[in-house]
Amino acid sequence: MKKLILTLAAVAMAFGMMAQNVKTVPENVDVKTLDGKTVQTSVIKNDGKPIILSFWATWCKPCNKELDAISEVYEDWQAETGVKLIAVSIDDVKSSARVKPWVNGKGWEYDVYLDANQEFKRAMNVVNVPHTFVINGKGEVVWEHTSYVDGSEAELFEVVKKAMEAASEAE
């Protein structure tokens, strides 16, 4: 009986509130900069322009393919839409010390944060990496996708452009 009540509670909670849903990024989850300083996720801002929020790890090959591929066209994407890519590494202490040299060595021009105990990952309901979000100028998640295959960054950029256009139409 207890179990039934609990199950019903969970279901009620899920469905009772599902209706009113616009996903945003929580403000006060702790993450670290590559220099080791603790900051809150309120730093994830881009002056009303779109953001690509990408969860990745050094050991994740598709993640690295995605970030490498975007890196090659990042300047063009920025020039066209003002988009900013924020890469959140979920490497735990096994590999978190490798992230900074990894990012510099790759020459990625992204803002990178460390989420070594995966609090931010949990807050964003990320299950597997890569998991990529597109956030519009109002801070709303307008698209998310898990998995990357060579070439699928083109689809991502289409979404970013749409988010950009929607924002300028609203103005």
Next chain:
Amino acid sequence: MLIAALVAFGLTSKAQNVLGGGQVSGNIQLDGQISRADSLIGSENVPEKLLMNARADILYTNGNFSAGLRFEAYQNPMLGFNAAYKGQGIANYFAAYNGEKLGITAGNFYDQFGNGMILRAYEDRYLGLDNSIRGFNVKYRPIEGITLKGVIGQQRVYWDYGQGIVRGLDGEINLNSVIKPFAESKTRITLGAGFVSKYEADETVPSSVPGYKLNIPQNVGAASVRMDLSHGGWGLQAEYARKGQDPNVLNDYIYHEGEALFLSASYSQKGFSANVQAKRVDNMGFKSVRSQSGEMLYINYIPAITKQHTYAFLTLYPYATQNTGEMGLTGDVMYKIKKGTVLGGKYGTDIHFNASWIAALDTTTIGGRGTEGYTATYFGTGDAYYADATVEVAKKFSSKHKLVATYGYVLFNPIVEGHAGDMHHNHVFIADYTWKINKKNVLRLEAELLESDSKYTPEVDDKRCGDWIMGLVEYNFTSNFFACFSDQYCYRDGNGANYPQLSVGYTHNATRLQLGYGKQREGIICIGGVCRQVPASNGLTFSLTHSF
């Protein structure tokens, strides 16, 4: 349990009436297998035919307030998961306020002090690990650059909570934020310190001297100091931890104090990076229940510093940290040969070199249970546990063709997995080729070969094999659909084990469905554009994940 129901009901009503707005998010995961027996890979015939793990996290957020719960069901637990998970119910719940300065969580929480050497509450759903602490967690940030934390609670063990109470305090300061003239300095410094104490009531543990019992400490403390220093492309991280006398089942009730040191130095610039890490661990197994063996109820986390490989044959013999004592070194160098040079070609060539070496401490035994146990020299080493070296060359030939070639050497001592056997040497050769046929179609081919001096010895381990060969074909249609066939075959000095596996998957936004048929070895698998840990299976497997 009833509290969980109340919290859930309370939240539902709050969300609709009092607070208004707010948002609900969550994720659902279902994993199942219909497995057939196979002694070679360790899968068994199960009377229930279907094994399934399921979980759903539901998170409610409204401004600075959030609350969540997790429903888990193991009907029955899949292969590789502890049978104690059997059952279902609301496993975790919490309510939290997270303001700019103050954060409070009541209920289950995860947290980490520094590198986790004295405290790390974390979960790994694919490994069936959850040592979350149920209790209170308070974070306070008086000014920018200072974070203070306090935690108290008991740790989850399957569907229960360990009787030990974990208490901890941690402080961290970023000098550049706090000292004004230092704000713009190129040198960035963060310092931190933490203290953790465990309380567990006395219990009777017989001494090695008949008729006597051990004098067990009810409170055990551990402390650590750490720093993170960087200057331009240079970086240095260090943490040192000590633990008081903690006789427990991991160290067979000896009174030797625990100690751990972690060092990491790196230099990087665009196109080049180097990183060296060193670690020494001495009797640092720290659990909230002293009689608990196995993987649960760890308060701290001592990471394996060896590289996390993802190619199948490089993960065949993975290293596992020896909390009782080990010493290790690892190094990583990445270099990009520039575009337009002879070796770099049109796109440049990436070279990645990595090597690790881990050995036992150099110890002298004093006595058994109830004594200091042993003494250890600081820099001396005993038997090698593990060593590896890999070279990876990634070369893009054109916008359509890319090849990653890898050579790896692995030295493995079976004692790290807790069983006897000879140390063996393995050579691994891998070719990973990607052909982007056009905008929507991508083909990936992978071939691996493992040459080992390990021999098949049925008395010791019927899963062992000497030499392996593997082939993989993966076809992707955009990032939405994939099909993959792979086969691993023990072709020499072994039991002839064969692992053919067919997988297909469909991904739409944050929903992913994957089906597999065949034999699968446990480990990290990166196909269809994501990486995840999978359990051993023989038969049909399915997996559904969805985030909302």
